[in-house]
Amino acid sequence: MINWDKxxxxxxxxxxxxxxxxxxDGVDLEVFPGQIVALIGAxxxxxxxxxxxxxLIEEISxxxxxxxxxxxxxxxxxxxxxxxxxxxxxxxxxxxxxLSIMDNITLALKHVKGMSKEEATKIAxxxxxxxxxxxxxxxxxxxxxxxxQQRSAIARAVAMDPKVLLLDEVTSALDxxxxxEVLDLIRxxxxxxxxxxxxxxxxxxxxxxxxxxxxxxxxxIYEANEAKEFFxxxxxxxTKAFLSRMAL
Numbered sequence: 001m002i003n004w005d006k007x008x009x010x011x012x013x014x015x016x017x018x019x020x021x022x023x024x025d026g027v028d029l030e031v032f033p034g035q036i037v038a039l040i041g042a043x044x045x046x047x048x049x050x051x052x053x054x055x056l057i058e059e060i061s062x063x064x065x066x067x068x069x070x071x072x073x074x075x076x077x078x079x080x081x082x083x084x085x086x087x088x089x090x091x092x093x094x095x096x097x098x099l100s101i102m103d104n105i106t107l108a109l110k111h112v113k114g115m116s117k118e119e120a121t122k123i124a125x126x127x128x129x130x131x132x133x134x135x136x137x138x139x140x141x142x143x144x145x146x147x148x149q150q151r152s153a154i155a156r157a158v159a160m161d162p163k164v165l166l167l168d169e170v171t172s173a174l175d176x177x178x179x180x181e182v183l184d185l186i187r188x189x190x191x192x193x194x195x196x197x198x199x200x201x202x203x204x205x206x207x208x209x210x211x212x213x214x215x216x217x218x219x220x221i222y223e224a225n226e227a228k229e230f231f232x233x234x235x236x237x238x239t240k241a242f243l244s245r246m247a248l
Contacts, residue, residue: 001034001193002033002035002211003032003034006032007030007031007032007066008031008032008033008067008068008164008195009029009031009054009066009086009164010030010031011027011029011030011054011065011066012028012063013027013028013064014026014027014028014062015027015061015063016049016058016061022219023049024050024060024061025219025220026220027219027221029214029224031164031197032195033193034193034195035195035196035211036190036195036198036209036211036212037198037211037214038198038199038200038206038209038210038212038213038214039197039214039216040199040200040203040213040214040215041215041216041217041242042217042242045218045219046218046219047199047216048169051197053065054086054164055086056072056073056079056086057088060073067086068163072086080112084108084112084162085162085163085164086164086165087157087160087164087166088157088166088168089153089154089157089165089166089167089168089170090153091170091171093141093146093149093150093173094153095141095149095152095153095156096141097140097141098140099140100138100139101137101141101144101152102124102125102128104141104156105120105127105152105155105159108156108159108160109160112160128152130155131151131154132181133148133151133152146173146174146175146178147174147175147178147182150170150171150178150182151181151185154185154186163195166196166198167197167199168199169199169200169201171200171201172201183205186198186209187209190209198210203231203243203246207227207228207230211226212224212226212227213225213227213230213231215230215239215242222238222239223238223239231243
């Protein structure tokens with residue numbers, strides 16, 4: 001159930017440039033508690049950079065980012081503290097290869113949230129059970145499939161109980177037969193009310209699961225609407241052309 005009282009994440013006038021190259025050009029968006037927002041667009045449209053800005057991995061050039069009522073883009077904020085509240089999962093998994101899957105999940109719980117090993121292990125095991133890897137906690141990332149690695153990376157992020165989960169093309173590095181198991185996990189997270197902003201090329205999945213869709217091109221939002229209306233009745237010619245190219 002989406003809580004429409006106030007946005008969980010609010011972005012106003014966000015810009016990001018590298019020298020003269022503008023990557024994000026004045027983006028405004030809102031994500032409400034329990035909402036899934038799909039961010040779509042061609043490669044190079046700025047989706048990944050936008051997510052990295054929201055997680056404070058990339059320093060913004062202009063604009064403001066608010067998490068609940070806190071401006072997290074203000075000078076002097078504790079970036080590590082903010083990142084504990086905004087989970088980000090990359091397309092390339094980014095699991096620590098020298099740690100077991102269990103240790104990958106418990107690491108931040110212990111060192112960022114200050115949990116005991118026992119408490120962190122209990123939470124990690126709950127998520128391993130939930131993603132179907134309850135008996136693989138002692139395995140190392142290279143001993144499980146790509147789909148299992150990506151589910152583990154998502155479990156590592158949600159185990160921190162973030163206010164917002166950012167997913168950056170989390171299926172793009174997977175073999176086609178492994179995509180479904182990761183998408184199933186996102187469906188499960190939707191049922192639990194997890195707030196998600198996800199960049200994705202899986203447009204059929206976005207149409208099915210997302211509440212709201214944003215079409216990004218050249219760092220600008222060209223169209224945004226409720227998912228069903230967005231795909232059934234796109235308004236902008238660029239949107240229509242993109243969906244046509246993607247066979248939707």
